[in-house]
Structures are given as C-alpha cells and as structure tokens.
Amino acid sequence: AAKPAPGTGELTFKPIPPNKLDTVIVPNGYDHAVVIRWGDEVVPGAPDFDPYNQTAAAQSRQFGYNNDFVAVVPLDRDYRRALLVVNHEYTNEDLMFPGFTTLDALTPEQRRISLAAHGLSVVEIERVDGTGGWQVVRRGSRRYNRRVTALATKFQLTGPAAGSPLLRTTADPTGTTVIGTLNNCAGGVTPWGTILSGEENFNQYFVGGDAAAAAGADTRARLDRYGITTSTRYPSGNRKWDLVDPRFDLALNPNEANRFGWIVELDPFDPDSRPRKHTALGRFKHEGATAILSKAGHAVLYMGDDERFDYLYKFVSSKPMKKGDPASARRHNLTLLESGTLYVAKFGFTSTVDGTGALPADGGFNGTGQWIPLARDGVSLVPGRTIEDVLIFTRQAGDAVGATKLDRPEDVEANPLTGKVYAALTNNTNRGVGSNPGVDEANPRVRNRHGHVIEITEDGDDNAAETFTWDLFLVCGDPADPAGEVTWFAGYDKTKVSPISCPDNVAFDRFGNLWISTDGNALGSNDGLFAVPLEGPERGHVKQFLTVPLGAETCGPALTGDGRSVFVAVQHPGEITGASFDKPASTWPDGNYARPAVVASWRLDGRAVGA
C-alpha cells in the first residue's frame, strides 16, 4: 500500500485520565491482552513457569525478565504471523525470588537465573482471529524461537576495534568473541530486517573497579567516565555475579567491561546466527539505535547515550544498502554496520533561556546544529586519539570535540514519512544545579524533572547530512497545574492536552503520528503511552492512550505495519520501595505476584489504532 501523507491520521480516541490503578487501562472502544509474560515458553519444550522452582536452565528457554524494546517483524503480508523480538533489560531479584532477603544472600543458582533472565527473546506470534490481538504460537516447529542470554550466548565483535588489545581477555585472547549481552534497553529494526539492541547501564554488573583503576590515571578516568565504581570493590546494589563467573571481576579481567556498551545486531530470521556487537557504532550507555536510509541509500543510525549531560550520536554506513532478497544482497547488508562514519551532535542556539521552560524572546526553542565526525572507516578524526580510543571510549571523544551535553538522551528515531528525527530527553534533575552545566536553548529547564522532546530536521532532508536545524517539540509536564513547571506543546492549546512526564521510547504509526512511552512519571500517576500528531493543525495535541500498572514503566512501543495493533512492554510492575515477591506492590497480570509482560492493544471496530 502507498504511504499515507503525513498528518492525515487525526487521533480520534478519547484520552484516558492519569491514574494509579494496578492494571492496564486503554481508551473506550479498545481492548488489550497479555501476549507473553516473564517465564512463559520461548524455546519449544521449556518447562512451565514455577516461581518456587526456578532454574537457570529453565530461564534460558523461557521469556526473560523486564521486557523493554519490542519489535513486531511480520512473517507474511497480511500481518497474520510475526516474530516478536523483545529486550530483557535487567532483573529485580527482590521481585523474582520467593523469600528474597538481600542481594548478598542470593544462591549461586539464583545469580545464574538472573544472568539467564537478561538478553533477548525471539518468539513466533499469530493474530487472534477476528481481532487486532496476538498470541504466542503454541504448535509446530517455531523454528525462529530463540533466547539470547547474558549467561551463555556468544557474540562476535566486528569493526575497527574488534581484536584490539583493550578488548582481549584471558578467555578470549583474540578480542573478538564475547559471552552475553547486558542491560539491553531500546532498539530498532533495520531496513534489511535485522534487530538492533542497545547495551545501556552495563557498568552496574562489574566489580573490582578499584583494583582495575590502579593500572593508571588513564584507566581510572575511563572507568569513572563510564560509571564503573573505582572507590570500592562492590558498587552498591551489585548482584555479585563475580561469585559465579569471574569475568565480572575487573580485578581478574580488567578488559571485560570494554566488551559491553555496544549496539548489538541480531538476525531474527537465522536462529543459529551469532549476534554481533558493532564497534564502529561506538561504546557508551547505548539506549538503543534506530535506522533509516539516506537519500543515497546508506544506513543512518540514531543513538542516544542515556546519562545526564551525555550526547546524541549518528552513524552513516560507508556502503549503501542493496535491495531485494537474494542471498548476496543479504550478505552485503549484514556488513553495513561494520564501516562508516560515527558522529556526535553539537547544537547551536539562537536565544537565551531563563531556566523555567518559558519560551525565549524570539518565540521558539530552535537553532542550527552540526554532526561532528569522530571516526570514519577505521580512522580516528579526533586529534591525538587512536581509533580504538574513539570507538571504545567514545564518551571521552565526545568530550574532546565539545559535543552538546543533553538531558539524558533516550530513544531517538526518524519519522519514516518525513525523515525528521525525534529524540526523547527524559529528564535531568541536575541541570543547572551546583557545578553542573546550566541551561541552554536545547535543555531549557533547571532541575528538569519532566523532560522534553527535540525535533531535528536534517539539512536537505537527507538523513546523511552533516548539519541540521532543530526545535523543541515538547517541554513536558502538566500545563493544568498552576504550581507546576512551564510547558510547551509545539504551540498547541495547552488546555486540551494530556499531561506527560519523562518521555523515554518513541515510535511512529503509519500516518506519521508520534507515540511516546514514559518512564518515571514525575507527576505522580502511573507511566503510560501517548500519541501526538507531528504535522497539521493537530500538531502538539498530546493524548494519553494507555497506562501501565503500579510501579511499572511503559516500554516498547511498537505499532504493526497495518496499524491495527499497538504493543507495549510493561516493565518492572511492582518496582516500589519496600515491595518484594512475598509482599508485592503489584499483582499484575495474574493476581498473585507481578510479572513483566508484553501487551497488545487493538480497536474493537478493527480500524487502525489511534486514527
């Protein structure tokens, strides 16, 4: 079908109100259902989930914990069958294990269960007849079904830094093969059909940073810049995986942490393939990566580094994508992320701001910007730094070139209908506080609790451009609260919008509307999913579509290509201080204890969601 013109999908649903209910709420005229939960079968033959008899072997074949990114990759033209690909970002041991007391008291098997509960799942799903709902396929070969874990899955390092001495360990003297992936947060689907997944807060899993830092001032500075604790052996809240696997001990394996913090590429159609970590895309706390093609057909990836005062990145492949399905095109496209140019964003400003979130005097948060190249085809473009320095310690390369320090860049994605890029900056309560950087036009609020969304227009409307213009699309909060922060909804009438706080993940529907899920709603209600037109008279009219249960964060989201279903990942339901498996703060979805799960919602009349 031809692509609809952008802005032609007016959002007709009645927004739901903010709430604190322990369930999923969707608008009138919609329904929803759980598709898959933590512990459900992924690999055919996996044991039934029994929280009282968990094993690492079972978890390695079951759906992992804390589902985050969701992709729905169709297996046919009618969207009757699809592959559901999901990240499992992290574990809540206190909510997973009956009788939990402290992380110190976990058994070795429980630590291995946690390792197995990290990673990704690939699951065949099918449409429920007559609705926009989906269910897991329960019969047949299900040949694509796969678990990728932190416990056992082997990954290949690719690109200019693969094999570097900084990536070698005793177990892997070649510096090319890594076991496991960690803290996989957001991601994307490439135009050639693979899955991208970001390794985000990998620093928390390592111990012995104090011993590793003794190697010298450079090593210490690198560990510090990546948040790996150097003052004590055990960072607070550490899971002590070193007790079951010495690779998590930097005193013994000082380079192991350098092998995490990458973008992973997984081919969901080749269940035997080894997933890869692409060093050409740089190493940082990768929220995720999303891909679009440039005018000349090169792959362009947008990537956020989710930390207060960190950066926004872009990668442009050296080679263009080949179209078509023949094996040679596929082989070629699987190499696209191994060579190219890695850029970091520097924003230019036209106005000063007062720190409240109020519009500057010229009536717009806007300006120009440039993508500063850091490395190209294995050559460092940062004076005085080797290519390994730039790719493995990319944050410090960004520091060296004066990149713009942003309010926690989360998901970043280009609108497939317009090419404009939307970056969720989730919050930064340290902005303008103490010795931290102050406000600028792109980060206009001191103690930014609610976050904002940047819109980037690449020059020449080409995603491979090296310069751009930008504006703030949303400055989030509750405009109806007279004591609240100043907000901005792209100039739309603020009396008519849903309040929104802490944008995290973004997606687009087939009409080019932006869907935004939130993490950490600082307005006090449950997190949720919102939709907002980007073009036309409704631009900026934010409407709340869904809320998730108590203590949960809304992840995903993903809309099917036919528009009939929207998926969200309900991550960490019941993650509330003092709660545990035995004393749950949420009992969603089954009424006993909390289980992270993926939900699909659809419209009862069968038409496109939202429109």
Ligand code: FEO
């Ligand atoms: Fe895992 Fe940046 O959220």
Ligand code: CA
């Ligand atoms: Ca301005």
Ligand code: CA
């Ligand atoms: Ca996220």
Ligand code: CA
């Ligand atoms: Ca987040």
